[in-house]
Amino acid sequence: MTTPARARSTHFGRTRLVVAGIAVAAALSACGSSDSSGVAAISTTPAPGAPTTAQVQSGDVAVKVKGMAFTPATITVTAGTKVTWTFDDGGIPHTVTGLKDAAMGINSPILKEGDYSYTFDKPGTYNYICSIHPDMKGTVTVR
Numbered sequence: 001m002t003t004p005a006r007a008r009s010t011h012f013g014r015t016r017l018v019v020a021g022i023a024v025a026a027a028l029s030a031c032g033s034s035d036s037s038g039v040a041a042i043s044t045t046p047a048p049g050a051p052t053t054a055q056v057q058s059g060d061v062a063v064k065v066k067g068m069a070f071t072p073a074t075i076t077v078t079a080g081t082k083v084t085w086t087f088d089d090g091g092i093p094h095t096v097t098g099l100k101d102a103a104m105g106i107n108s109p110i111l112k113e114g115d116y117s118y119t120f121d122k123p124g125t126y127n128y129i130c131s132i133h134p135d136m137k138g139t140v141t142v143r
Helices: 004-030
Strands: 032-034 040-042 053-057 061-066 069-071 074-077 081-088 113-120 124-129 137-142
Touching (some): 061 074
Parallel strands (some): 053 074, 061 081
Antiparallel strands (some): 124 137
């Protein structure tokens, strides 16, 4: 026979378990949508302003200069690839300025709009910034 105190303890323990399960289910459903099977789909969309990375590319590659960021911020290309930065940040001036010896050839003028291109002929890692807004950073890896 169960005592009243023990029955209450068991009841409240089950209640806490059910509430915890509901909280976990609610948290998972907030992370994405559910398909017809009822399984939560986790969203892989990056947060606004989050740096993005592109896969190895060849041919011409485009980088947007908008929203105080280079998008994608990190790209990997094959040797001989021309990268074009397109400036479209509501009239805010920016540059593409290489850092360290390998990237010293990357040096755009100050632009509010338009394009700047650079062809990466040699393998290596090329880091760059906006010299006006040094928190804006990018990397081109050439293979």
